[in-house]
Amino acid sequence: MDTADLPTGAPPKDLEPTRQRILEAARAEFAAFGLAGARIDRIARNASASKERLYTYYRKKEELFSAVLELNLTEFAAAVAHQGADLAEFAGILYDHSVAHPEHLRIIDWARLERQEASDPPNALVDTFHAEQVRGILSLQAAGSVDRAWAADHLSALVFGIVSCWVHEPASAFSPQPASGGAVIAARRASVVRAVRRLIEPAAG
Amino acid sequence: MDTADLPTGAPPKDLEPTRQRILEAARAEFAAFGLAGARIDRIARNASASKERLYTYYRKKEELFSAVLELNLTEFAAAVAHQGADLAEFAGILYDHSVAHPEHLRIIDWARLERQEASDPPNALVDTFHAEQVRGILSLQAAGSVDRAWAADHLSALVFGIVSCWVHEPASAFSPQPASGGAVIAARRASVVRAVRRLIEPAAG
DNA sequence: TCTACCAAACGAACTAGTTCGTTTTGATAC
DNA sequence: GTATCAAAACGAACTAGTTCGTTTGGTAGA
Numbered sequence: 001m002d003t004a005d006l007p008t009g010a011p012p013k014d015l016e017p018t019r020q021r022i023l024e025a026a027r028a029e030f031a032a033f034g035l036a037g038a039r040i041d042r043i044a045r046n047a048s049a050s051k052e053r054l055y056t057y058y059r060k061k062e063e064l065f066s067a068v069l070e071l072n073l074t075e076f077a078a079a080v081a082h083q084g085a086d087l088a089e090f091a092g093i094l095y096d097h098s099v100a101h102p103e104h105l106r107i108i109d110w111a112r113l114e115r116q117e118a119s120d121p122p123n124a125l126v127d128t129f130h131a132e133q134v135r136g137i138l139s140l141q142a143a144g145s146v147d148r149a150w151a152a153d154h155l156s157a158l159v160f161g162i163v164s165c166w167v168h169e170p171a172s173a174f175s176p177q178p179a180s181g182g183a184v185i186a187a188r189r190a191s192v193v194r195a196v197r198r199l200i201e202p203a204a205g
Numbered sequence: 206m207d208t209a210d211l212p213t214g215a216p217p218k219d220l221e222p223t224r225q226r227i228l229e230a231a232r233a234e235f236a237a238f239g240l241a242g243a244r245i246d247r248i249a250r251n252a253s254a255s256k257e258r259l260y261t262y263y264r265k266k267e268e269l270f271s272a273v274l275e276l277n278l279t280e281f282a283a284a285v286a287h288q289g290a291d292l293a294e295f296a297g298i299l300y301d302h303s304v305a306h307p308e309h310l311r312i313i314d315w316a317r318l319e320r321q322e323a324s325d326p327p328n329a330l331v332d333t334f335h336a337e338q339v340r341g342i343l344s345l346q347a348a349g350s351v352d353r354a355w356a357a358d359h360l361s362a363l364v365f366g367i368v369s370c371w372v373h374e375p376a377s378a379f380s381p382q383p384a385s386g387g388a389v390i391a392a393r394r395a396s397v398v399r400a401v402r403r404l405i406e407p408a409a410g
Numbered sequence: 411t412c413t414a415c416c417a418a419a420c421g422a423a424c425t426a427g428t429t430c431g432t433t434t435t436g437a438t439a440c
Numbered sequence: 441g442t443a444t445c446a447a448a449a450c451g452a453a454c455t456a457g458t459t460c461g462t463t464t465g466g467t468a469g470a
Contacts (some may be wrong), residue, residue, distance in 0.1 A: 012236065018414080018415080023229045028457095033241075034239070034241070034318060034319070034445095035422065036238075036239070036241045036242045037241045037319065038460075039412065039459075039460095040460065040461080041459080041460090049415085050416045051416095051417095051461080051462090052415075052416070052417090052420095052462085053414080053416080055460095055461065055462080056414090059461095060460090060461085061413085061460070061461090064402075068377035069417065073375075076406060078333050105381075106318065108375050109314060109318060109373070110318060111316070111379070112373075112379065113239060113311065113314060113377070114239070114242065117310070121371040122379075123379050126375045126376055126379050127376065129375075129376075130375070130376035149399075150396070151392070151396065154392070154393065154396040156369050156374075156376075157370045157374045158367055158370050158396065158400050160370060160373070160374045160375075161366040161367050161368075161369060161370025161371075161373060161374065162363055162366050162367060162370075163366075164366060164373060165362045165363050165365060166366075167368025168314070168317075168365070168366060168369060168373050169361075169362045169365045169366065170278075170313050170334075170335070170365075171331055171332065171334075171361075171455085172362065173317040174316070174317065174327075174328055174331050177393075187356070188359065188360070191355070191356065191359040191363065194354075195363050195404055198403050198404055198408070199284075199400055199403055203403070223448080223449075244424095244425075244426095245425075245426060245427080246426095250423080254449080254450085255449065255450050255452095256426090256427080256428090256451090257429085257430095257449075257450075258429085258448080258449060258450080260427065260428080261448095262426095264428090265426090265427085266426070267424095344467065405469085411447100411466080411470100412469100412470085413468105413469090413470085414468090414469090414470105415466100415467080415468085415469100416465105416466085416467080416468105417464105417465095417466090417467105418463100418464085418465090419462100419463085419465105420441080420461105420462080420463075420464095421460105421461095421463100422459105422460090422462105423458105423459085423460085423461105424449095424458085424459080424460100425456100425457085425458080425459100426455100426456090426457085426458100427454105427455085427456090428453105428454080428455075428456100429452105429453085429454075429455095430451100430452095430453090430454100431450105431451100431452100431467105432449100432450080432451090433446085433448105433450070433451100433468105434447105434448080434449070434450085434470105435443105435446100435447085435448075436445105436447095436448100436451090437445090437446095437447105438443105438444085438445085439442100439443080439444075439445100440441100440442080440443075440444095
């Protein structure tokens with residue numbers, strides 16, 4: 001943004017490490033408590049920064065939330081960026097990512113529930129990602145590896161629903177134990193991949 | 206509770222209509238804003254009740270939230286109570302309900318995000334419902350109408366994920382228009398049913 | 411000196427929960 | 441019909457605590 005046009009030598013140095021620390025602390029805070037539940041003081045403290053710094057970098061709590069949301073969406077999109085020609089294995093990768101970074105899905109859920117209006121940059125990111133995904137499915141359908149019977153946008157939504165089903169299912173979400181044994185994760189991943197594979201296989205009839 | 210042992214005639218009359226109004230207003234408020242975002246004053250006002258009344262019926266904000274959560278879970282379970290022998294059509298019914306009562310899924314999401322610990326009665330309700338669902342799937346597998354290759358609890362989660370995929374998918378959740386045209390709803394329902402049907406059909410191999 | 415930073419405090423707004431005096435209601439007694 | 445009574449309800453004010461966002465005074469390094 002404004003790091004490019006510095007007058008003299010001014011080495012790019014550490015690219016605002018304080019800002020970075022604040023952003024990371026905010027990410028954890030917002031993921032845990034949402035926009036309304038997050039506490040500015042706690043973010044500053046966990047970032048080992050002062051509130052004064054926080055408010056020079058981000059003018060409002062909402063602005064900080066938007067920054068976190070945008071960062072998460074960008075990371076999410078980058079991490080699962082359209083690899084390969086197998087939608088089922090793509091779903092597996094998506095699942096892996098949702099396990100490795102549960103905060104990404106949490107922030108998305110917080111944003112959905114708490115900010116029914118806001119448009120922002122984040123919204124554009126989501127639209128772009130979604131469009132790209134749909135386009136990918138369409139080309140897979142053209143290539144014949146995905147059943148043409150599906151509306152591409154429906155299939156995209158279904159895959160996301162399947163990938164995140166254990167995040168959203170009440171029974172496992174409310175359960176006391178995290179149930180995150182490695183074996184459980186692996187079994188769930190296999191189910192995700194198998195489910196998507198069953199959806200896409202060009203069916204008879 | 207104490208309506209039974211009244212000295213004289215004292216007809217049971219209207220069984221606490223004010224409490225009912227408060228509960229309904231709270232339901233709308235919590236669904237819209239969650240536990241932290243909900244405002245007690247707003248609930249009281251929308252219920253056409255005074256705060257004094259609200260606090261005689263429910264001692265704390267959290268207690269009111271629990272009551273709402275329990276009510277919603279009960280209604281949800283009752284509305285979709287294990288009908289029929291076709292899991293795919295069951296998913297369709299679940300989808301219909303999620304469209305007719307979006308507040309039910311919203312409250313569940315709020316509870317998941319905002320109350321990571323609380324056990325309460327609601328938790329038991331969820332467990333019971335889940336267990337019942339798994340048992341149903343097991344018997345369908347025994348009967349041969351559902352592929353035995355699936356772990357029953359996995360399939361249960363997958364069905365829920367498929368049913369609620371448009372609620373949780375960022376692209377449609379963040380989208381400006383509700384996109385709730387009747388035609389769209391019907392098409393999505395068809396996709397849900399078809400997806401589940403593809404999952405359960407006993408496959409070759 | 412200028413910039414980045416911190417710790418501490420402050421003001422204003424908000425909010426959960428309480429209290430209090432008054433009013434309404436509905437049933438019974440006269 | 442009217443007097444009476446108790447419970448349910450209202451509404452407004454109040455307490456006590458919390459939180460955002462700002463400000464102030466001061467430190468350390470380039």
